[in-house]
Amino acid sequence: MVRNTAEVKGINKIxxxxxxxxxxxxxxxxxxxxxxxxxxxxVYSDVDRTALHIRYADQAxxxxxPPPRESYLRMEKIIEAAKLTGADAIHPGxxxxxxNADFAQLVMDEGLTWIGPPPSAIAxxxxxHSARMAVQKYNVxxxxxxxxxxxxEDLFRAAERIGYPVLIKATAGGGGKGMRAVHKPEDFAExxxxxxxxxxxxxxxxxxxxxxxxxxxxxxxxxxxxxMHGNIxxxxxxxxxIQRRHQKLVEEAPSVxxxxxxxxxxxxxxxxxxxxxxxxxxxxxxxxxxxxxxxYFLEMNTRLQVEHPVxxxxxxxxxxxxxxxxxxxxxxxxxxxxxxxxxxxxxxRINAEDPYAxxxxxxxxxxxxxxxxxxxxxxxxxxxxxxxxxxxxxxxIAKLITWGETRSEAMLRMRRALAEYTIMGLKHNxxxxxxxxxxxxxxxxxxxxxxxxxxxxxxxYETEVSEAEYELAAIxxxxxxxxxxxxxxxxVSSGKRDASxxxxxxxxERLQK
Amino acid sequence: xxxxxxxxxxKYEIDIDAHGNITVNGEARYVDFLALDGGGLYxxxxxxxxxxxxxxEEKSNYSIEVEGRMFEGHVFDERAVLLAQKRGxxxxxxxxxxxxxxxxxxxxxxxxxxPVTKGQTVVIxxxxxMQNELKAPVDGxxxxxxxxxxxxxEKGAALIIIAPPQE
Numbered sequence: 001m002v003r004n005t006a007e008v009k010g011i012n013k014i015x016x017x018x019x020x021x022x023x024x025x026x027x028x029x030x031x032x033x034x035x036x037x038x039x040x041x042x043v044y045s046d047v048d049r050t051a052l053h054i055r056y057a058d059q060a061x062x063x064x065x066p067p068p069r070e071s072y073l074r075m076e077k078i079i080e081a082a083k084l085t086g087a088d089a090i091h092p093g094x095x096x097x098x099x100n101a102d103f104a105q106l107v108m109d110e111g112l113t114w115i116g117p118p119p120s121a122i123a124x125x126x127x128x129h130s131a132r133m134a135v136q137k138y139n140v141x142x143x144x145x146x147x148x149x150x151x152x153e154d155l156f157r158a159a160e161r162i163g164y165p166v167l168i169k170a171t172a173g174g175g176g177k178g179m180r181a182v183h184k185p186e187d188f189a190e191x192x193x194x195x196x197x198x199x200x201x202x203x204x205x206x207x208x209x210x211x212x213x214x215x216x217x218x219x220x221x222x223x224x225x226x227x228m229h230g231n232i233x234x235x236x237x238x239x240x241x242i243q244r245r246h247q248k249l250v251e252e253a254p255s256v257x258x259x260x261x262x263x264x265x266x267x268x269x270x271x272x273x274x275x276x277x278x279x280x281x282x283x284x285x286x287x288x289x290x291x292x293x294x295x296y297f298l299e300m301n302t303r304l305q306v307e308h309p310v311x312x313x314x315x316x317x318x319x320x321x322x323x324x325x326x327x328x329x330x331x332x333x334x335x336x337x338x339x340x341x342x343x344x345x346x347x348x349r350i351n352a353e354d355p356y357a358x359x360x361x362x363x364x365x366x367x368x369x370x371x372x373x374x375x376x377x378x379x380x381x382x383x384x385x386x387x388x389x390x391x392x393x394x395x396x397i398a399k400l401i402t403w404g405e406t407r408s409e410a411m412l413r414m415r416r417a418l419a420e421y422t423i424m425g426l427k428h429n430x431x432x433x434x435x436x437x438x439x440x441x442x443x444x445x446x447x448x449x450x451x452x453x454x455x456x457x458x459x460x461y462e463t464e465v466s467e468a469e470y471e472l473a474a475i476x477x478x479x480x481x482x483x484x485x486x487x488x489x490x491x492v493s494s495g496k497r498d499a500s501x502x503x504x505x506x507x508x509e510r511l512q513k
Numbered sequence: 514x515x516x517x518x519x520x521x522x523x524k525y526e527i528d529i530d531a532h533g534n535i536t537v538n539g540e541a542r543y544v545d546f547l548a549l550d551g552g553g554l555y556x557x558x559x560x561x562x563x564x565x566x567x568x569x570e571e572k573s574n575y576s577i578e579v580e581g582r583m584f585e586g587h588v589f590d591e592r593a594v595l596l597a598q599k600r601g602x603x604x605x606x607x608x609x610x611x612x613x614x615x616x617x618x619x620x621x622x623x624x625x626x627x628p629v630t631k632g633q634t635v636v637i638x639x640x641x642x643m644q645n646e647l648k649a650p651v652d653g654x655x656x657x658x659x660x661x662x663x664x665x666x667e668k669g670a671a672l673i674i675i676a677p678p679q680e
Contacts, residue, residue, distance in 0.1 A: 360613050361641035368550040391615045395641045424552050434581025473584035474518045474525040477575040479546045480568050481588040
């Protein structure tokens with residue numbers, strides 16, 4: 001029986017990989033290629049000439065101006081870069097063109113290998129409505145909701161039928177954009193207008209649909225791997241309930257609420273969902289799990305996830321290497337689903353956002369960077385001391401991942417690593433993570449997708465601030481002010497000092513003659 | 514030099530003499546305070562702790578981060594304290610809303626003359642793919658608006674000025 005393209009076409013050659021992305025994920029993919037001995041090509045916009053992924057890539061091609069539309073989203077330019085450098089495969093990373101079925105098809109039409117799922121699977125899962133239709137046939141449980149393409153009036157009536165609270169979601173959406181929770185009918189009109197406006201500006205498509213909002217639900221997702229030989233496994237779950245405005249901030253594997261029996265059932269559901277679209281390569285089935293452990297399919301992400309490292313640490317599988325292996329048409333390494341993950345892993349997303357100012361994005365030059373290390377610590381990062389964070393791209397600049405034999409050990413290592421992590425030159429959310437790791441509810445694993453918004457604050461601390469800490473802050477501020485004044489005094493009376501500097505220079509010049 | 518320093522709501526009298534000796538509320542303290550990077554990162558060694566702190570200052574208003582905790586403070590010398598007391602107390606924030614980063618104005622949600630309360634959204638700024646709600650830093654009346662929808666702004670650009678409420 002001919003199952004798929006690999007058996008028809010034979011093994012795909014991958015001798016050089018172009019990475020159609022930037023930042024930490026481009027670096028991550030370069031690392032996997034290096035480990036496999038495959039040369040890499042990086043692409044960059046005007047502002048990324050000195051970015052880390054360009055410093056690490058074997059070859060680099062300039063592809064345009066800073067806005068994504070004029071560089072990282074230009075399909076023909078990226079294909080051209082591959083042709084120019086002789087790259088025979090393209091890895092899209094996440095974001096940008098990763099879930100663009102047209103691009104995947106174009107790559108294949110140009111005779112290049114696409115390191116990702118079939119374009120048809122991307123297209124079906126990329127549209128939330130067709131995704132629901134596809135998985136339904138495989139008895140995958142769905143959150144009650146509406147179809148796409150309804151008018152505001154129809155949606156309003158549907159909301160009454162489903163029952164508040166409801167969630168408005170963009171048909172073409174992702175990353176929380178175009179998404180709004182509505183708790184009462186009188187807020188509906190304004191929320192739908194905002195959601196449509198956001199969806200229109202983010203995806204060029206203002207269509208939205210409704211879903212019942214499950215209160216205090218957890219976001220739990222399953223990692224899927226499938227090769228062209230019909231093998232398909234899951235690599236266990238990731239708990240991603242720590243989010244803010246639907247953006248994940250902390251992920252862990254496994255989840256405190258899954259036992260082996262539930263993992264097996266949910267994992268089988270995830271495998272079925274992936275099968276419903278003939279999935280090949282790495283993908284993720286996102287689910288909501290309510291307090292009674294009922295689970296519902298949310299969507300499938302047809303790409304490598306940001307949080308893939310936590311799965312790697314508890315399974316020992318290098319997901320990017322497997323992606324390349326699968327794209328080559330070989331059998332993937334894992335032969336069985338993972339029902340007993342090894343130890344515990346946790347990831348904190350380090351974002352250039354100010355947690356003390358409503359998570360406002362921050363830009364600037366990194367002046368000082370001390371990266372944590374030591375037992376059980378992994379850092380996937382796109383920054384270095386002296387690198388510039390520009391306003392054009394995502395605010396996530398690095399990921400801090402820790403591993404331990406138990407959840408407690410992983411958390412203690414995370415606390416230690418966060419305390420070591422020093423980034424100066426812009427605002428970042430490390431203080432948020434430090435405070436989160438001090439939250440008793442988080443430590444106890446009592447979390448849900450609204451935890452950050454509803455149960456967490458940056459201004460009240462669960463452990464008392466000691467008098468000594470206040471005093472230390474007072475002393476530090478006062479010494480700073482005192483030095484500033486002393487320095488200002490010196491500048492005013494600096495006539496003599498300037499002259500002496502000048503004398504030193506001329507004397508030095510004479511000595512050099 | 515004598516300073517009055519407030520941290521959150523606590524008040525400290527700190528004296529630094531010509532030799533750099535420090536007393537806090539009259540008690541001597543051993544403190545070694547060293548800049549690490551010229552950009553606000555400091556190492557502080559006291560007789561009890563060795564810590565790294567991040568200090569930011571704007572017009573003697575301080576933000577001090579110690580192990581993930583943020584302290585807000587003000588440092589005054591004796592003369593400034595006297596002046597401030599005449600004006601009716603220490604502290605009091607500015608009513609200016611500035612753009613915290615380069616971006617695009619998506620919406621201005623207030624009008625001139627409109628009363629606002631601290632924390633109310635006044636401008637929506639899009640940057641780094643996100644819509645950010647800029648909030649009123651103080652209660653008051655919208656005195657001036659210097660941007661409009663669709664306009665690109667640089668970091669630090671003045672957007673809105675809020676005047677204190679009239680009694």
